[in-house]
Amino acid sequence: MVPASVPSVSAGSLGKYIKHIVIIIQENRSVPNFFAGFPGADAPTVGVGPGGKSVPLVPLTFKYADISHQWLNGITDWDNGKMDGFDPRGYGYVERSLVLPDWNMAQQYVFADHMFPTEFGPSFTAHIDLVAGTTNLSKTTAEVNYPDGAWRCDAVPGTTSLIVNAQRQISTGPFPCFTQFITMAQVLDKANVSWKYYTAVLGPTIRWDPFDVIKYVWDGPDQTRNIIQPQTTVITDALKGNLATVNWVTPDYFDSDHTGNNSDTGPSWVAAIVNAIGEGPDWNSTAVVVLWDDWGGWYDDVPPPQKDFVGLAIRVPCIIISPYAKKGYVDHTQYEFGSVLRFMEDTFNLPRVGPPDQGYTDTRSNDFFNAFDFTQKPRPYVKIPAPYPQSYFLHEKPSYIIPDND
Numbered sequence: 001m002v003p004a005s006v007p008s009v010s011a012g013s014l015g016k017y018i019k020h021i022v023i024i025i026q027e028n029r030s031v032p033n034f035f036a037g038f039p040g041a042d043a044p045t046v047g048v049g050p051g052g053k054s055v056p057l058v059p060l061t062f063k064y065a066d067i068s069h070q071w072l073n074g075i076t077d078w079d080n081g082k083m084d085g086f087d088p089r090g091y092g093y094v095e096r097s098l099v100l101p102d103w104n105m106a107q108q109y110v111f112a113d114h115m116f117p118t119e120f121g122p123s124f125t126a127h128i129d130l131v132a133g134t135t136n137l138s139k140t141t142a143e144v145n146y147p148d149g150a151w152r153c154d155a156v157p158g159t160t161s162l163i164v165n166a167q168r169q170i171s172t173g174p175f176p177c178f179t180q181f182i183t184m185a186q187v188l189d190k191a192n193v194s195w196k197y198y199t200a201v202l203g204p205t206i207r208w209d210p211f212d213v214i215k216y217v218w219d220g221p222d223q224t225r226n227i228i229q230p231q232t233t234v235i236t237d238a239l240k241g242n243l244a245t246v247n248w249v250t251p252d253y254f255d256s257d258h259t260g261n262n263s264d265t266g267p268s269w270v271a272a273i274v275n276a277i278g279e280g281p282d283w284n285s286t287a288v289v290v291l292w293d294d295w296g297g298w299y300d301d302v303p304p305p306q307k308d309f310v311g312l313a314i315r316v317p318c319i320i321i322s323p324y325a326k327k328g329y330v331d332h333t334q335y336e337f338g339s340v341l342r343f344m345e346d347t348f349n350l351p352r353v354g355p356p357d358q359g360y361t362d363t364r365s366n367d368f369f370n371a372f373d374f375t376q377k378p379r380p381y382v383k384i385p386a387p388y389p390q391s392y393f394l395h396e397k398p399s400y401i402i403p404d405n406d
Contacts, residue, residue: 014347017324017374019285021344022234022247022277024270025130027123027258027404028069028296029094031113031315032057034102034257036093040330041113047091047299048084057299060092066260067297070406071144071164074120074295074313081303090298098264101271101386102319105290108382109325110371114302115318115335117294118361119310121145122406126293127210129337129361130248131197132183135310136359140166142310143173146406151208153177153218166309176213182354183210184246184341185217185226191350194244198231200252201398208402209250232393238276243286246344249273253401255393259296268388274321276390278381287347288321289340289368293404305334307364312336320371323378331371338365 035043036057049055067073067087079085096103118129124146125135135143141163149159155176163173188195199209209227211217217227226244228234234249236242254261255269270290277286295314304312318335338361341353346367354360 015349017285018287018322018347020243020245020247020282020287021347022243022249022273022286022288023130023340024249024273024288024290025127026251026266026270026290026292027256028294029257029292029317030295030298030300031302031317032300033093033296033298034099034317035106035111035113038103038106038111038113038330041111042302042332043113044301045093047086047301048082049086049091050084052084055091058092059095061095062098062264063262064092064259065089066258069122069294069297071121071170073297075168077295077297077314078120078304083301083303086299087297092298099267101267101384102290102317104384105271105274105321106319107328109322109327110320110329110331112318112320112331112333112335112371113315114332115291115316115339116304116312117314117316118312118337119144120313121294123293123404124151124406126337128213130293130340131185131210132181133338133341133353133362134181134359137163137174137178137180139358140309142359144170144310147176151176152212153215164310168309177215177218178213179215181359183214183216184344184353185211185214185222187345187350187353188246189222191348193246193348193350195246196226196228196237196244196248198228198234198247198249200250200403201230202400202402230398232396234273235276235390235394238273238280238282241281243277243282245348251403252396253399253403255396256403257292258404265388265392268386269393271384271386272388272390272393275383275386278383283381284323284378286322287325287343289343290319290321291340292316308359320368322372323381324372324374324376326371326373327379329371333366333370335368336361336365338362339368341365343368
């Protein structure tokens with residue numbers, strides 16, 4: 001919904017204000033797990049367990065074992081909308097003192113507390129959705145979970161993926177090098193709109209990004225031109241004014257919020273990027289969307305609407321940051337990962353990725369209009385305090401571990 005305060009702003013005219021979009025993708029957290037008790041948000045401190053039993057969420061640190069979060073786990077947690085099937089270990093939240101940079105950003109800008117991933121399950125399909133708005137291979141089948149080998153077009157011959165059908169049954173799928181759907185890479189390239197995907201160094205020729213399973217990118221010039229390593233390059237690019245028009249950023253393993261890595265640097269890593277953008281020459285024309293790729297098995301209370309046979313899935317946090325973002329605003333608009341792509345399309349007057357009847361979700365998704373007030377002057381940037389400074393990440397040695405193996 002476009003608020004009455006900005007009637008002059010519509011799809012196709014956002015580019016007058018926004019010249020750069022940065023999508024920062026963190027790992028595996030639900031809304032209550034990072035933002036329990038956030039003022040004005042649907043972020044409870046008490047959950048619901050089997051039989052409707054009240055279960056208080058317990059405070060936790062980042063030192064915690066990983067919780068399974070594949071397709072079936074999501075379906076079980078959802079429990080036909082009862083939201084009571086979670087692993088007992090998932091009823092917890094990270095102590096606020098450990099996620100203060102994220103809270104600070106959410107309090108200064110917009111906290112979108114109804115962001116839903118497109119599909120139940122883990123990172124593989126979530127990251128594809130964030131560049132394609134679909135994982136559909138046909139009208140009645142879609143990718144699900146993750147391949148049995150590398151996420152790469154040069155995976156070992158015989159590598160297979162998994163698919164889910166319209167009856168929500170899982171079976172063996174094709175080799176993970178897809179031509180069955182298109183992505184924003186084709187859309188942006190055709191429109192001559194610049195883009196970059198920043199990803200961690202995993203080895204001399206190894207990356208971790210969804211475009212590794214997209215044949216168009218793997219076999220084309222985008223692979224060396226647009227996929228940027230290391231991921232910390234986004235900090236120096238932002239400081240120097242070298243951001244592309246559209247940018248995706250993913251962390252190194254130890255800077256991700258993935259449960260099980262026992263690292264507390266994730267919130268500071270996000271702050272380091274946002275601070276670089278805020279301190280750089282492009283702040284006044286940039287919008288940043290910080291989100292988490294999946295719920296990671298953590299408790300949530302909001303039943304995700306079921307728009308098709310793959311989801312929507314369990315909520316994740318989302319923070320929208322811009323000099324034009326409303327200040328201290330909790331946005332209850334129902335967003336999904338297709339909203340990210342629609343925001344790119346509406347800002348830069350791009351066509352939709354693909355038709356809704358083939359599974360593309362950008363057309364049905366709400367734009368981020370409600371998070372902005374373009375009648376206000378661009379707000380000056382206020383630095384986000386963080387325990388780990390930018391220099392920590394710029395000098396950090398790569399872990400050579402993928403941020404999420406599922």
